[in-house]
Amino acid sequence: MYKKNPQGLMRLFKATSYSYKGICAAFKHEAAFREEALLAVVALPLAFWLDVTQVERMLMISSVLLIVLVELLNSALEAVVDRVGSEHHELSGRAKDMGSAAVFIAMIIAGYIWLEALFI
Template sequence: MAASGHRGLTRIVKAAGYSWKGLCSTFRHEAAFRQELMACAVLFPLALWLGEGGVERALLLGSLILVLIVELLNSGLEAAIDRFGGERHALSARAKDMGSAAVLLALVHAALVWGLVLVN
């Protein structure tokens, strides 16, 4: 049995609710996520229009979704670290910097995918 006591369809519905709550919380509290979501609102339709075939569309859309995923993970990491207080600690700073670097790499990945698909 699951740790929460829920099984089957109930567990799936509860998990979907927690996921939605996480998306809403991130949207409410994280400016970077809102900015990336706005960029996706413009780029998603563009990806469907510019991509020639399913593979190109999947690459273009997937690179954008990856940026959002990494931003969600970075925001979660930062929230967990911030929970422990405002004092500066080298390990906390390192973890936050690593999360930020992951977002940067996701953005670079998206730029590379878009560049390679559109140049082709």
């Protein structure tokens, strides 16, 4: 029998549950994600507490969430590369290095935004 894809609220519920599973998996298996989640737990309330403009606050919050977002994508990329094979391959190493570089750039963006908002 043909099984129809979920629609409406059921589709939203399933998508949300998949997202939750992804966050739980990242938290369980990725030390870098746990560290960046801790950063977010500290930085997000701090952004609301600091005396900054609304635009600065939005940028500060967005930049921290950007780090978490890019780390999730990097972790997903690393999981796929590891799934393909454990032997060393130049392209696998390059993919992992590029994912790490993306996280690093997100951190530079966040650092710049926070420094500008707080000190300049």
